[in-house]
Amino acid sequence: MSVYIQPSVILVDKFKKMRFFRNESETEEVMSESSTPSTPTSPAPEPYEIKTITNADSDALLGHLRKFFFKDEPLNVAVQLIEYENSTCPELERYSLKSIKEGTSLMAVTNTNHVIGVCLNGTITSTISNEAETEEDDCENVKFSKVRSFLNYCGKEGTKAIAQRYPDVEKIMFVKIISTDTAWRGKGIAKELMDRTRKIGRERGYGLIRVDCSSYFSARAVARLGFECVYELKYKDYIENGQPIFQTEHPHLSFTVYVQKM
Ligand SMILES: CC(C)(COP(=O)(O)OP(=O)(O)OC[C@H]1O[C@@H](n2cnc3c(N)ncnc32)[C@H](O)[C@@H]1OP(=O)(O)O)[C@@H](O)C(=O)NCCC(=O)NCCS
Numbered sequence: 001m002s003v004y005i006q007p008s009v010i011l012v013d014k015f016k017k018m019r020f021f022r023n024e025s026e027t028e029e030v031m032s033e034s035s036t037p038s039t040p041t042s043p044a045p046e047p048y049e050i051k052t053i054t055n056a057d058s059d060a061l062l063g064h065l066r067k068f069f070f071k072d073e074p075l076n077v078a079v080q081l082i083e084y085e086n087s088t089c090p091e092l093e094r095y096s097l098k099s100i101k102e103g104t105s106l107m108a109v110t111n112t113n114h115v116i117g118v119c120l121n122g123t124i125t126s127t128i129s130n131e132a133e134t135e136e137d138d139c140e141n142v143k144f145s146k147v148r149s150f151l152n153y154c155g156k157e158g159t160k161a162i163a164q165r166y167p168d169v170e171k172i173m174f175v176k177i178i179s180t181d182t183a184w185r186g187k188g189i190a191k192e193l194m195d196r197t198r199k200i201g202r203e204r205g206y207g208l209i210r211v212d213c214s215s216y217f218s219a220r221a222v223a224r225l226g227f228e229c230v231y232e233l234k235y236k237d238y239i240e241n242g243q244p245i246f247q248t249e250h251p252h253l254s255f256t257v258y259v260q261k262m
Pocket of ligand 1: 068069072073074117178179180184185186187188189190191192212213214215220221224
């Protein structure tokens, strides 16, 4: 497949801090590295706890991802990764389960054992990013393959930008997947999961935390947590035969890579 990327817009002011404001009065709310997530738009309907994901949680984790992330992550939506109610993507399942072994992935669980959010984390380095892991499997799924090629392309560009900006950083905490139950969105679950991930990263001596955002909302969450955007590619500029490969839904207009030094 030959893919054309509009050269002039691959990198938009790469070291700029991206900020999202609903209105002028919100500018004061932007968070610094040490601040806590912004106030959730509405309170959580029931108590929940954040816990480390273990192998025993594999089924619950996959159950959540099949119901939400596989179906509603913007790139998965664009390629219609899940065509039928009960179908799945084994390649994405394998990729998701790989992160459990490091012991840094988190899930938000209610008192009634309902998984309302997951944050799958892993280690990458300043030179080897996530694509090394995703390229391991042979992929027969054309749709997933399309998404994977895009993620690998942006992954490499993000890695280059980070190496340029933070040449001294070796060990990087990488947020591979972030997902919240539809009924719990906009309540600060993603921000809390990433905030807790960042704490684990600090404790374990990572130099940097990195989040590759295909969604406007995940980008918004990390911008709120004080992360800086080092790379952006607008979906309309990732082109094949003159047409954008991914027709993402509003407001998901671009793919971004956000980082924060620990
Ligand atoms: C991205 C995702 C994990 C965000 O989860 P979440 O728990 O709703 O996120 P938060 O509540 O922490 O909110 C993050 C920001 O997005 C905003 N937001 C989240 N959902 C929103 C919605 N449906 N409409 C408007 N704003 C929304 C929040 O208000 C918040 O911004 P603010 O701090 O300026 O108020 C969730 O939308 C999701 O699971 N999407 C599908 C999977 C996906 O795309 N994952 C990310 C791939 S990188």
